[in-house]
Every structure is written in C-alpha cells, then in structure tokens.
Amino acid sequence: MAAPHTRRAGWAHLGLAPFGVYILLFLVVPTVVALATGFFDGDGRLTLDNLAALGEPVIIDAFLSSFWVSAVTAIVGALIGAVVCFALVGSRPDSILRSVVDAVSGVLAQFGGVMLAFAFIATIGIQGLVTRWLFETFGVDIFADGVWLYQVPGLLLPYLYFQVPLMVITFMPAMEGLRPQWAEAAATLGCSRWGFWVRVGGSILMPAFLGSLLLLFANAFSSYATAAALISQGAQIVPLQIRAALVSETVLGRENVAGALAIGMVVVMLVVMGAYSLLQRRTERWQR
Template identity: 40%
Template sequence: MLSQALDEEGGRAQSGMAGEKRREQPLARRSAWRLAGLLAWSILVPFLLFCLLFELLPVVITIQGSLTNGGTGGLSLAGYQRLLAQASNLRAFQNSVALSLVTALIGGLLGAVAAYGLASLRQSWLRNLLISFCSIAANFAGVPLAFAFVATLGVTGFVTVALRSWLHLDLYALGFSIYQFWGLVLVYVYFQLPLMILVTLPAFTGLRPEWREAAINLGASPAGYWWRVALPILFPSLVAGTMLLFANSFGAFATAYALAQGNINLVPILIDFLVNGNVTVDFGLGDALAVGMMGLLLAVVALYTTMLRRASRWQGR
C-alpha cells in the first residue's frame, strides 16, 4: 500500500511538472515572437526615417516651393504660369521626352533580343559572366561614362581619329557629334541596353519548353508560337522594361550635363541652371519644372507597376 501511495504521489508530481512545462512553452514562444517583432521594428524604423527625410520630405518641399511666391511667400501659381508661357521650358520637356522615348525604344528592342540570346545560352559560366557585365554596365553612368565616350568618340577621340586617319572618314564632317541629340542617344543606350537585359531576362527564362512543344504539336509554326504564345506572355514584361528605361533616361542628369550642358535643352539641366545659375536664379520655376517631372514619372511608374503585376502571373510570383 505504501509503495502504491508513493507511486501515485510521484505520478501527480510528474503530471504537475509536465503541466508547468506546457504553460512555460507558450510564454517562451510569445517572448520569442515579441523579440522578433522588436528586432523587425528596429530595422524598419531607420528605413522609414530615411524614406521620410530623403524621399517624402523633398517632394513636399518641392511642391510647396512651386506654389509659393518668392517675393511675398504667399500662395501663387506664378511658377507654373512661367513654365507654360516660356517656349524654352516646353522645349525642354519635348527634348527630354524625345530623348527618353528614343533611348527606351532602342534599348528595349536591342535589350530584349540580347536577353533572349542570353537565356538560350547553355554554358552557365558564360551566362553568369555576361549578367555580371550587364550589372556593371547598367550602373556605369554619369561623368565617368561621359568622359569615356568623349575619349572614344569626341572630336579628338580614339575612334574618331582612327577613322579619319585610316579610312579618311570624318564623323563630325558627316554631321555626327557626341555633344548633340543623337550622340547623347548613343551614350544613353550604353546603360539602357544592359538594364533592359537584366529586367527582361527572368521573363525569357520563364518561357517553358513544353509551351513551345505543345504549340508545335498543335500545328503552329515557330513564328506562330512567338506571335500567339510567347509574345503575349512576354508583352507585359517588355512594356514594363521599356517604361523603366524611359524613367531612367528622363531623370538622368550627370551624363547629359557633362556632355551637352547648353547644347541640348533638357529639363534636369534647365532645373540646374535655374537653381544654381550665375545669371538667373528662379527657385519657383525650378520647383515647378521638378513637379512636372515627378508627375510624368509617376504616370510612367504606375504603368510599369501595372505591367509588372501582369507579368508576374506567368512567372509564378
């Protein structure tokens, strides 16, 4: 009897300890989740603060400056009135849109073809090497890129002098100039093309071989497969990539400033002249031009996001 009583007492003690452990486990789990939440917020708060100080706050200040009278400090639309009244401002938007559209179309077309060729490579080491080069080339812009093209295709550039000496072909006598519109197009395509490759490469690699096999088995020709199957799938990604190239070109400043400066009237260069000019300083007009740029880029980014969402349906995201 005594041993039975001891066994029962031991069983009750063990069950009590097990119950305490079960109660401690949810507490430990809640503590771990609370710690993870605090860690996540500690990482997120600096990022939100960065976005507030360097993205949202400048936008608010720019919009406020475009609606403020520089003399009285009151509410005014004078900046927008001057933007619409002066032909040079409208011409700057026209040139910027034309440059961005031409470079986006050229870079988009060539980049899509190159992305298809890159996706078709069987040698993974070569594909990775080319992707690495595209990553570097897409970010090689600004003053270094401008200097590289001046040293290559400038008046005394290596290629210009070589063509003049060896083939008696003077590019500048034929009307080409690295400092004019089409010269700037050539420079922009240098970093637009690899960016298009990086953006559209996942779409081309996402084309499944069984889709092509099914289309051919149903009697479709290779051209019919591309027109009726592949192109509708790739179209949102191609449009999204082209819109990204347009936005990338429209907001570029350093490359155009280093090459063209006063030769081509572009919106970013005009804003710089209005804000930092030695002769004319007009912050209200500069802010109005910047707001116009933001409005146009906002529409482009909205279209880019819409097309990217459609493309993600076929890419399994």
C-alpha cells in the same frame, strides 16, 4: 506575454528603422521640399506663377527633347536587350556565359554620369581616339555636319550604353519564366517555333516587355549627370532646365521655377511608373 511571432515581427520592424530614416531624410523630405517650392515665390508667398512657367516655349521644348531622347533610347535599348535575352535563354543560369553577361550588365547599367561622359569624349569626341582613327585612316569626319556629341542627339549613344544592360537585367527573368511545356504543347498542336513566339510567347512576354520599356523611359527621363557633363551650354532637357533655374547668374529670381519643373517631372514619372506597376501585376499572373 507576447507571442514569439509577435516579438520577431517587432525586431524585424526595428531592423528596418535605419532604412526608413534614410528614405525619409534623403528621399521623402527633399522631394516634398522641392515640390513645395513650386508653389511659392522668392518672398515665401503662395503663387501659381511658377507653374505658369511650364507653358513657356523654352520649357516646352525641353520637355519635348527629354521625351524624344527617352523614347528613342528606351525603344532601341529594349529591342537590343530583348534580342540579347532571347539569345541567352537557351543557356544554363549557372553557365559561364550567363554569369559574365549578368555581371557585365549589372556594372554597365550603373555606369553613368561624368565617367560615362568622359569615356565617350575620349572615344568619339572632337579629338577622340576613334574620331582621329576614322579621319586619319578613312578620311571620315563624323563631325562634318556639326559637333553633335555635345548637343541633345549626342545623348543617344551614352544613354543606350546603360539602357541595353538595364533591359537585360529587367527582361531576362520574364524570358526565363517561359515554361518548356508551353512550347511542347504548341508543337504538339502543329505550331511551328516561329508560330509559338508569335502566338504564345510573344503574347505572354508583351506585358513584361512593355513594363521594361517604361522603366527604361523613366531611367532616361530622369538622368542628369551624363547630360550635364556633355552639354555644357544651354538647358535642352528638363533636368538641365532645373539646374539652370537653380544656378543661373544671368536670369535671377527663377529659383522656384525649378520646383515647378520638378512637379512636371514627377507627374510624368507617376504616369510612367503607374503603367509599369499595372504591367508588372499582369506579368506576375502567369509567373505564379
């Protein structure tokens, strides 16, 4: 007769079965199919021509644009989010302020895509409320040098809109993990509050900060819907290059290049998430 704990483990595995099927059908299979297409031509023959397309100047520029947009929004978002976490670390976890910030961060971190693009178009678009108010009140034309909102630089503000809340969500647990005894011990040894954050707190939090920074980079690098809604012409970042390869009516026979682009993105994401995993393990050492 099977032991009780064995029966419980069997029921637990059975309960995870629907989630496993969901992951298999909607994550694993599409990923494998998308990556595999990069090694075949339109007639189903094995080829490396699609991978060779990664060296084309247009695609290299798209990767560079994706890199700098992701890096800038990740760094700025991480710094602003870290400041917010530092300001909140003294409040009680069950306080109204913390509850409001946690709730707002959870909502805004998931607020993206077409809704976010529309919000920015309605606010700071060519005929946006803030755009018209600045021009009519102060004579300031924010688009005097060009309509930057609908180009790659215009992605910075919308991306920061969800990067900062994501940083608050991911970095706040590390801030809360700092023990008051460490600050007291540092003060006993004559260390100032600033010295504690520079020599003790900063060193402890650095792996968590860098891990959150990498997570923000990966989040921006893989974002598609907001960019697709804002940038209607051209394929200036990698996700839009994939869309162009799949749906372009002017450049035919390039569908499988999307698979090669996906391979490039997966390689970048594997490197980023691998480094994130290493930093997370280092962070967990002092949280135990």
